[in-house]
Amino acid sequence: MTFRDIPDLALDELDKDGAIREALDRLPRSSRSGFLKAVGGGLATAIALGRPPAAAAALSRGDIAILNYALTLEYLQDAFYTEAERKKALSGPAAQMARVVGAVERAHVKALRDVLGRRAVARPFFDFRGVTEKAPSFIRTAVAFEDLGTAAYKGQAHKIESPQVLAAAIGIHSVEARHAAWIRYIAGSRPAADPFDQGLSQAATLRLVRNTGFVGRRPRTRAKRKKPPFTG
Amino acid sequence: MSLSRGMRLVVVAALAGAGVGVAVASVRSDVGKGGVAHSAPGSSRVGVVALADPPQPAFEVPAPARLQPSAFEVTWAPIRRTVTARSGPGRGFEAVGRVGARTPEGTTNLVLVLGREQTGAGSLWVRVRLPVLPNNTTGWVPRSALGGYAVVRTHLLVDLGDRRATLFHNGAAVFAAAVGIGTAAYPTPTGRFYVRNKLTRYRNPFYGPVAFGTSARSAVLTDWPAGGFVGLHGTNRPGLIPGRVSHGCIRLHNRAILRLAALMPIGTPLTIRA
Numbered sequence: 001m002t003f004r005d006i007p008d009l010a011l012d013e014l015d016k017d018g019a020i021r022e023a024l025d026r027l028p029r030s031s032r033s034g035f036l037k038a039v040g041g042g043l044a045t046a047i048a049l050g051r052p053p054a055a056a057a058a059l060s061r062g063d064i065a066i067l068n069y070a071l072t073l074e075y076l077q078d079a080f081y082t083e084a085e086r087k088k089a090l091s092g093p094a095a096q097m098a099r100v101v102g103a104v105e106r107a108h109v110k111a112l113r114d115v116l117g118r119r120a121v122a123r124p125f126f127d128f129r130g131v132t133e134k135a136p137s138f139i140r141t142a143v144a145f146e147d148l149g150t151a152a153y154k155g156q157a158h159k160i161e162s163p164q165v166l167a168a169a170i171g172i173h174s175v176e177a178r179h180a181a182w183i184r185y186i187a188g189s190r191p192a193a194d195p196f197d198q199g200l201s202q203a204a205t206l207r208l209v210r211n212t213g214f215v216g217r218r219p220r221t222r223a224k225r226k227k228p229p230f231t232g
Numbered sequence: 233m234s235l236s237r238g239m240r241l242v243v244v245a246a247l248a249g250a251g252v253g254v255a256v257a258s259v260r261s262d263v264g265k266g267g268v269a270h271s272a273p274g275s276s277r278v279g280v281v282a283l284a285d286p287p288q289p290a291f292e293v294p295a296p297a298r299l300q301p302s303a304f305e306v307t308w309a310p311i312r313r314t315v316t317a318r319s320g321p322g323r324g325f326e327a328v329g330r331v332g333a334r335t336p337e338g339t340t341n342l343v344l345v346l347g348r349e350q351t352g353a354g355s356l357w358v359r360v361r362l363p364v365l366p367n368n369t370t371g372w373v374p375r376s377a378l379g380g381y382a383v384v385r386t387h388l389l390v391d392l393g394d395r396r397a398t399l400f401h402n403g404a405a406v407f408a409a410a411v412g413i414g415t416a417a418y419p420t421p422t423g424r425f426y427v428r429n430k431l432t433r434y435r436n437p438f439y440g441p442v443a444f445g446t447s448a449r450s451a452v453l454t455d456w457p458a459g460g461f462v463g464l465h466g467t468n469r470p471g472l473i474p475g476r477v478s479h480g481c482i483r484l485h486n487r488a489i490l491r492l493a494a495l496m497p498i499g500t501p502l503t504i505r506a
Contacts, residue, residue: 059290082299083381085299086299086305086307086383087348087381089348089350099298099299100296102299103296103297103298103299104296106296106297106299107294107295107296107297108293110293110294110297111291111292111293111294112291114291115290115291125380125382126380127379127380128380128381129375129376130356130375130376133348133350133356133375134350134354134356162290163287164287164288164289164290165289165290166287167286167287167288167289167290168289168290168291168292171293172293216379216380217379219310219339219340219342219379219382219498220338220339221339221340221428221429221430221498221499222339222429222430222431222432222498223337223338223339223429223430223431223432224431224432224433224434225433225434225435226337226338226431226434227434227435227436228337228431228434228436228439228443228445228463228465229336229337229456229457229458229461230439230443230445230458230461230462230463230481231414231418231450231453231456231460231461231462231478231479231480231481232438232439232463232478232479232481
């Protein structure tokens, strides 16, 4: 199974609490197939709080948006591997892969959140519907996620304006490609599916992500102006 | 690794061939940009273009973040649809309770996750703590009836004898306060429960500024509206705390419930002991 095998679903079903849409809403029109707006600046301020000097240079709104797009995909992978490790339902190479790759995806999330600061999009609420608790479904989904992540980074590379941001993004992209090769090997597939990898547009990426149905509605656990019905 | 002389010649020839390709490509890419191609010293046929060093990345990725296992981690999950909980992992087991997707307060209903099992047929079942009578009931529900998992590392202990509530985070006490509890006629139930919602901005000073809903239910007030669930809340009669003063709810001073509200996430396990 690759990301191309995931059936189609509606955006609303994917983005139950609006986090993905929030990320999309921050992308410039040139970067998101015409239905997204540009965002305000602010990255320079965030970066200045402890980032290397090269990163503190003024960066474009488009680059901020692309970093948030990347962060959204990293959230998905982070949550997926973290849940798999916590549930302890895997064994052997799949368990090792979840443990090692999960640690890397958490580091990617931290790096992106640090550089984006207050501009970082919120973490969506994920519902993996049990696929982290069975080895076959975990492996199939991991192949899809890693192939997707690799293609998604590639699909934005030409739109990144800052050479410094591009250098950082490529640094993550190649790691995602190695993850893809590893899980493909575990799945018994060729580590590289094709001799030439195509990038994937943002619209196509998000369509595929929402097709998973893994981004759920955040449970409503708070209520206002509702008289408590408790025994008192 | 050592290479034979013949092998070295082959490698040098291959690199030289590649160098031609690089040089041509680089010179082409510099056309119109003011780029300058430099020939390598001692090379008369193949130009080696000096390329710029890669830029410093805008940010760096820290070391991989290993998951820190915690003995105090507890998982909860929202209920996606009304479901019958059973005494074992399968539809053939007897029903022990039925839970809906909504609480009487209109929030998402949730359960604590205690275990999981995959049946021979491949379906996944999850053992959960249930918000039903009798208190302390657990049961098995299909994984498909639950939403995404969430994790907390807190635990609230209410000691009825000491009239005291203590919140633990990662096993360490981070909050303690005196409480009012149920009278002898309407006792606060004992056992293992969990916090399932938080209500604010209601117009009823009797409950103070914040009220937490729990999975505990009064075994006496079964006909109470909304099922007689026990809450943790503030009060408009602080002078009664600590004491046996309520219909089963756990009352705290308003300042204490506000502090607890800042520390205790939804899904926190609740132990009430005599």
